[in-house]
Every structure is written in C-alpha cells, then in structure tokens.
Amino acid sequence: MKDGPAVLEGQHFLLGDHACAEGALAAGCRFFAGYPITPSTEIAERLAHRLPEVGGIFVQMEDELASMAAIVGASVAGARAMTATSGPGFSLMMENVGLAAMMEVPCVVVNVQRGAPSTGLPTLVAQADVMQARWGSHGDYEIVAYAPASPQECFDLTVRAFNTADQYRIPVFVLADEVVGHMTERVVIPPPDAIPKVERKRPRTAPGGDGFLPFQADDDLVPPMAHAGEGYRVHFTGLTHDERGYPATNAEAHDRLVRRLVEKVRRHAWRIEEYEESQLEDARVVVIAYGSTARSARRAVAVAREEGIRAGLLRPITLWPFPGERVRRLAERVGAVVVPELNMGQIAREVERFTHRPVLGVNHAGGAMLPPEPILDTIREAATR
Amino acid sequence: MTTLMAERHPSDPLFRADRLPHIWCPGCGIGPAMHAYAQALVESGIPLDRHVCVSGIGCSGRVPGYLNIDSYHTTHGRAIPFAMAVALVRPQLEVAVFSGDGDLFAIGGNHFIHAARRNVDLNVICINNFNYGMTGGQVGPTTPMGARATTAPYGNYEQPFSLPYLAAATGAVFVARWTSLHLRQLKQAILRAMKKRGLTFIEVLAPCPVGFGRPNEIGDAMEEMMLYRERCVVDHGAPLAALDIDLRQRDHPIVLGNFVDIERPVFDPLAMRRPAPEVEDHAPLARKEQEG
The missing domain is CATH 3.40.50.920 (Rossmann fold)
Incomplete structure (x- = not known):
C-alpha cells in the first residue's frame, strides 16, 4: 500500500481520536511518545501507522512519565512533539508538564477525558479534568487548553494547539472527552498550504557569539529557542534560572522568572481565547x-x-x-x-x-x-x- | 618565595567557568568523574557541538550544568526518556545521561531497564555514592547491606542492586565499573562507550564523605578513597553475578572492569520499514549462542 501524505487533504468520515492524530500530522508533528490508555488509544494506534509513513517517530513508552519526558526531549531537539492520554495517564504526566512550562518547551498533550477519579470509568465520558488541566502541576504557570466539540474540531484544534505551543513556548492541552474522541463525523482536511503554521521563534544571531542568551525574552515575553546540536551550547534546567539558563536560586530571580512565565500567556490571553x-x-x-x-x-x-x-x-x-x-x-x-x-x-x-x-x-x-x-x-x- | 598563579586551566573551554565553583562537598567523587567525561568529550574527536548531556536530579544531576555543551537538567528519574527523544530526533548527536544511582535506579529504574532492553543509543554514566547525597544521606537502592543512613539509622536491611549485573541482564551493550580514583580507566571506558552504538552503562563508584562516609565511620574523604584503593580488584572477566558490593567484610573485593562488550541491533523506531538488515547484524549474538 502506498504511503499516505502528511496532510490527508479531502473529506473524511473520521473518529475524533483519529482526527486528533491527523491534525498533529498536518501541523508537522513528527514525534509521538505515548502509552495505551482508554479512551485515547486510537490516537496512538493511528500515529503508530501514520508517523512512519511520513518519516516521523512513534515510540510506545514504558509509562506516561516517560511519554511526557520524551516529548519535552524531542521538542528541545527541534521536533514538533505530542502525546495523548486519559485521566490516570494525565495525572502521571503532570510533573513533566511543569518541566515543559519551566523550561519553556513547546509540546502538545491530548487528554481524552473519562470518568474519574482514579480508574473511574475507563470507557465512559466525563469532563472532570478541567481544573487538573489548569492547575495539575505544582506551582504557578499558565497553559492553554482547547475543548473540541466535534471530530472536525479535534483536527482543527490539534493544529492550533501546536501553533499556540510554539508561539508562546508552552505546553498546550487538547482537552477532549470520550464522546468526542469516539464519535465519527465528517472531517474536512484542507490542502497543506491552507494549514495555519506558526513558526517557533529562533535565535537571530549565529552560534558561537556572545549575543545569545537562551532565556532572554523579547517584548512579547517569549525567548527565541535554540535546539540541541545547533552550537548554542544551551543549558535548560527545571530549577529557577536566569537569562543564561543558569540556576539562580534566589527570591529575585524566582519572582522575575515565574512572573514572566505567567505574564507571557496572560498578556496574550485576548489573542488566545476562543469561543x-x-x-x-x-x-x-x-x-x-x-x-x-x-x-x-x-x-x-x-x-x-x-x-x-x-x-x-x-x-x-x-x-x-x-x-x-x-x-x-x-x-x-x-x-x-x-x-x-x-x-x-x-x-x-x-x-x-x-x-x-x-x-x-x-x-x-x-x-x-x-x-x-x-x-x-x-x-x-x-x-x- | 614566588607565587605561581594560573590565569587559565587547559580544560576551561570544556566548562562553564562562570558557573564555578561547583556545589559539591570537599572530597566528593563527582568532580573527578566529570573531568574524566570532559576529557573524553575532547578525545572522542566528535565536535563539542555534537555532544549533549542530560541529567535528572541530585548532586550528580548538576554535572551537565557545568559542562560547556548542550545540557539538560530534567526532572527526578526522567533523564533517560528525555535523552532518548533527543537521540532519536537528532541521531547525529552523541547523547550521554550523567546522573546518580538514586535518580537512575530508584525513581528512574523503570526507564533504565526499558532503554537497555530497547538498546537506545545513549551513554549512561551513573555516579554511585551509595546514598542520596543532596537530601542529606538517605538510604538508596545501592546502599550496601548494613550501612547506615539517615533513613536507615539501624543499618540498611534491603538488598542493593548490583548495577553492572542489572545493566547486563537488561541488555546494555557495554558495561563497566570504575571508581573516581581510576580516572584513566574511566576516561577510556567512556571513550569506548562513545564509539559504540546502543545503550552503554558505566558505574562510577564515588566517595561521599558527608552523606555516606561520616555515618558509616569510614572517616574523611581520603580514608573513603583508601577503602576503594585497598578493596578494588580489576577483573574484566569477572562473572556478572559476582559483582555485588559488601563493605562489611574487609576481604570482600570491589570488582572493577569493562565487563560487557557485545553488539545488538540499535533501537530504531523505523527499523521495520527500512530494507531488511544485513545478516551480519545478528551474527555476533548468534555465534555467542552457538558457543554457549
């Protein structure tokens, strides 16, 4: 069978979970790490099939802790990266969601919500992870969460999630639910040149000079991002850090950093909000x-x-x-x-x-x-x- | 008497000199091991811009931050999956995980065994100081039986891991153990690891005079180093099952060496979509099985 294109242009009758997977591919996602969990597994299955067709990397990890850590790693190396999960897995991912927020590493997490708490209702719908999505990792940070109401939106909002993640260097959630994830409806996938694409902001000076500070933000409060292996010799840490990326464990540096991490989203909330x-x-x-x-x-x-x-x-x-x-x-x-x-x-x-x-x-x-x-x-x- | 003052050290370009002094206690074994790794970075012949170092949390987890290469100080236990992704997305990079025994084998143990099983192209360097140093000397998965720690005040009653045995059993293609006194051998082992594709594992036994030496009445850093010097035996061919460490018996040797050097297919998520691999790829394994 011939390999499918990255953007599966045309009209389809698609499962919501599959539409998330196609949205990711259309957005240029080329790395997925995940762990099977109902009702999100169809996203992993679709990408296990589709990512290799476009030269992308699919890895089924040993757990959701590893899945989340892996997509942060893939993103610092320059890939658009995603994972998908449901309630219990979402809980396990939370520490590294905070790492992505602190290191300012763009990534996308799809959570197809199911009955909770705990193992709850694995195959049945709920919308009870809304506050966890907002506050799940420890500390103050801001994320973005999209709530699709149809398979078409599973596609569209997954694309948008990647763009928002790259624009603000934050983790972004697609907060779907079991009904939407397991619903099959018409999904229209536009041609590749009609897929909106926001590029990650990149260093404006060549590596090797003294000019580039990896965590010095521009006026929009977002610093340009250098990737592994590009010669910028960056240091990323989950510790409170200064503009050089060096640990700076003091009150002034902490307030400056956390305030910026929060403000870079709040200041642009009017652009991000959709209804x-x-x-x-x-x-x-x-x-x-x-x-x-x-x-x-x-x-x-x-x-x-x-x-x-x-x-x-x-x-x-x-x-x-x-x-x-x-x-x-x-x-x-x-x-x-x-x-x-x-x-x-x-x-x-x-x-x-x-x-x-x-x-x-x-x-x-x-x-x-x-x-x-x-x-x-x-x-x-x-x-x- | 004249005073000689060096303005620069030959190794300065390898480190973020503006971050020094480091956080480690006097007598700590992490610094020498870091220097052996830094020397290997240079001697590997691979440009510094192509080396990446990833760590988790703990004293050893601070190593990448002092190195003048791309470095990532991640969450506790999760350095390996993070590093795996870097290595997969940019296969031209030489990726090392430099972290401690608690980070890699307690909270992160699951990731290690799966990375070894998959044979991910990573060099894992593990400082083993027998305790959780950064939090003040708690018992860990490598603390020898009977040794005291703040959370094992009557002596450790848990069987520790023998890390080389574990690494070999789970599939690492190169497995070595050295100490922070065996810097030349350690550097050579790291260089061999860098030349190999697949998951390599090097355990570095390191003194922790504050967290481990003091509660166990080993004495100061010099005396803890003497303990390694007197007890260590180099035996590359030692049976893997006989590498356990027991500090209670004075005649129980600490066995060092390069124990495992094999070939296995390297983790490649696209392997099944590439043209069929050449037969030689599996030959060393097959031969070994025949001999066995």
Whole structure:
C-alpha cells in the first residue's frame, strides 16, 4: 500500500481520536511518545501507522512519565512533539508538564477525558479534568487548553494547539472527552498550504557569539529557542534560572522568572481565547457549555427558543485561558446563566468568578453524555426567575 | 618565595567557568568523574557541538550544568526518556545521561531497564555514592547491606542492586565499573562507550564523605578513597553475578572492569520499514549462542 501524505487533504468520515492524530500530522508533528490508555488509544494506534509513513517517530513508552519526558526531549531537539492520554495517564504526566512550562518547551498533550477519579470509568465520558488541566502541576504557570466539540474540531484544534505551543513556548492541552474522541463525523482536511503554521521563534544571531542568551525574552515575553546540536551550547534546567539558563536560586530571580512565565500567556490571553456564540443578541438565559456537552446544550437552547424562551449559547473553545471577560459582559445583561458539565461544577466555579452571582449548574459525574432534557429543564426554571 | 598563579586551566573551554565553583562537598567523587567525561568529550574527536548531556536530579544531576555543551537538567528519574527523544530526533548527536544511582535506579529504574532492553543509543554514566547525597544521606537502592543512613539509622536491611549485573541482564551493550580514583580507566571506558552504538552503562563508584562516609565511620574523604584503593580488584572477566558490593567484610573485593562488550541491533523506531538488515547484524549474538 502506498504511503499516505502528511496532510490527508479531502473529506473524511473520521473518529475524533483519529482526527486528533491527523491534525498533529498536518501541523508537522513528527514525534509521538505515548502509552495505551482508554479512551485515547486510537490516537496512538493511528500515529503508530501514520508517523512512519511520513518519516516521523512513534515510540510506545514504558509509562506516561516517560511519554511526557520524551516529548519535552524531542521538542528541545527541534521536533514538533505530542502525546495523548486519559485521566490516570494525565495525572502521571503532570510533573513533566511543569518541566515543559519551566523550561519553556513547546509540546502538545491530548487528554481524552473519562470518568474519574482514579480508574473511574475507563470507557465512559466525563469532563472532570478541567481544573487538573489548569492547575495539575505544582506551582504557578499558565497553559492553554482547547475543548473540541466535534471530530472536525479535534483536527482543527490539534493544529492550533501546536501553533499556540510554539508561539508562546508552552505546553498546550487538547482537552477532549470520550464522546468526542469516539464519535465519527465528517472531517474536512484542507490542502497543506491552507494549514495555519506558526513558526517557533529562533535565535537571530549565529552560534558561537556572545549575543545569545537562551532565556532572554523579547517584548512579547517569549525567548527565541535554540535546539540541541545547533552550537548554542544551551543549558535548560527545571530549577529557577536566569537569562543564561543558569540556576539562580534566589527570591529575585524566582519572582522575575515565574512572573514572566505567567505574564507571557496572560498578556496574550485576548489573542488566545476562543469561543462560539449563538443566539446571544437578545438572550435572557445564557447556557455556557463546552466539549460534547455543548452539543446537548445546542439542542436544549433550540427547543427553549421554540417554547418562546430567549435562550442563547456561549461555547468556550479555549477553557484556558477562560473567556471570562465575555462572560462578565454577558452577565451584566442576561437574567440567568446555566452551566451544564460532566463534573461537579468545575467551569461553573470559573464562570461565577466573572458573573459575581451564582449560576445554575447542571451536573452529572459522567458515564454518559449529558442529554438535552435536564439542560432544558434548567433553562425553563431560569426563565421563570 | 614566588607565587605561581594560573590565569587559565587547559580544560576551561570544556566548562562553564562562570558557573564555578561547583556545589559539591570537599572530597566528593563527582568532580573527578566529570573531568574524566570532559576529557573524553575532547578525545572522542566528535565536535563539542555534537555532544549533549542530560541529567535528572541530585548532586550528580548538576554535572551537565557545568559542562560547556548542550545540557539538560530534567526532572527526578526522567533523564533517560528525555535523552532518548533527543537521540532519536537528532541521531547525529552523541547523547550521554550523567546522573546518580538514586535518580537512575530508584525513581528512574523503570526507564533504565526499558532503554537497555530497547538498546537506545545513549551513554549512561551513573555516579554511585551509595546514598542520596543532596537530601542529606538517605538510604538508596545501592546502599550496601548494613550501612547506615539517615533513613536507615539501624543499618540498611534491603538488598542493593548490583548495577553492572542489572545493566547486563537488561541488555546494555557495554558495561563497566570504575571508581573516581581510576580516572584513566574511566576516561577510556567512556571513550569506548562513545564509539559504540546502543545503550552503554558505566558505574562510577564515588566517595561521599558527608552523606555516606561520616555515618558509616569510614572517616574523611581520603580514608573513603583508601577503602576503594585497598578493596578494588580489576577483573574484566569477572562473572556478572559476582559483582555485588559488601563493605562489611574487609576481604570482600570491589570488582572493577569493562565487563560487557557485545553488539545488538540499535533501537530504531523505523527499523521495520527500512530494507531488511544485513545478516551480519545478528551474527555476533548468534555465534555467542552457538558457543554457549
């Protein structure tokens, strides 16, 4: 059989997990290290087949600790690198997520969420890793997390995850869920020249000179990145470090570094944040939903409209940074905010930080998709207030 | 009397001189081992820009930061998978993992055995000082039976690893053990490791007078070094099962040498998509099996 191209241009009927894999290939990912875990395994299987076709490297590691360490290593050597996992594996990756944040090494982690905590419901959906994605590794840092609601978005947002990771030199998550990962739908893959590509910022001086400091940031707070073997003789460490990359274990250096790591994302949050709005112009009740739950919410809003309730939907595409400013402005004029999610109220809490009043949560711990009916019931209840 | 003051040391270009002095205690064996590695970097004939050194956490994990080459000080235990990826993405680079016994064989033990099984093209240099030095002398997976540590105040009751035996059993293609007193032999072993493709393993026994010597009443650094000097026996052909270290018995030798030097196919994720390998690739293994 002939090898497939890196960008599988055309219309496909694709599994969400497979669409993540194709998105990675289209984005130029040429290194994947992972460990089998339901419900993300199809991503590894697809890439085990597809990466060698395009000269890329697939390694099935001994565990998720190694998987995460390996993609950070691949990235410092210059590759676009990714891993994919689900809850328990995501927990194991957290220490090296922090390493990637501290060393400013771009990489992409797909987490296809399943029922949790612990082993939980390996084959069934949940959306309960939202806060772990934000705060999972110790310390202060900022990441970006995309929440796809369809196989098409699994493709599109995986591409975007690589670009965002390279632009800001951060780990980026694709926070999918089991329903989206195991759903098969139409996916349109554009031609290679239509795939957006943001290049990693690279040193502007030749190696060997004194001019290049590997952790000296530009005005955008992002330092250019030199790769292993290029002659810049860089030192990367998870210790607090100065602009040379040398350990600098003191209060001043620590505050300077951590502040920059946080600020480089916060300052650009307005560019990173993405959301989709529908029927919000005249809405009295706004539903805020993401991932597979947004699909049910869309239906609930449509039925509510048929019943004469002025309902609308805000679907965050980036959960982190959270589009809080948009929520704040909405909350000023709508009557009620409904937040359905397959967890005990994780994004609801984030929403309340911006509404400054309680929202109506529609919560289930997971195991099945949240159907439209309980969301609709809550919209009706909200409309009577 | 005149004072002679050297402005520069011949090895200065090998180190980040602006980072010195280093953090290690007086009498520590890591510095000499680092110097042997630095000498090997030069004598390897491979340009310094093509050498990469990766470490985990601990006293030995600080080595890459002092070397004037591309260097990565990663998380505790994870140097090997990190380094593996660097070696796979840039196969033209000569990648070493320089770390300690606790880092590589306690928290990171799983990665070592799998890297050895796969025969990843890495040179693993392990400083074994029989304890966790950086955290103040705790018991580790190489602490000899009976030895005292802050977390083994009555003496260690766990069987330690024999690292060369473990490395050989899990597939390393070159396995050696030297001490930080055997610098010429150590440098030669590192050079041999750099010439070999696949996973090589060199254990360097190193004094830790503060973390290990003091609680075990070995005395100061000089006396710990004397212990190695008196007990060490070089025997390249020693049976791998007889390389255990027991400091309680004065007549129990510490066996040093280059114990294993074999050929095995090197880890290559694209191997099955390349044209069939030539038969000679497997010949040394097959011959050995016939002889056995």
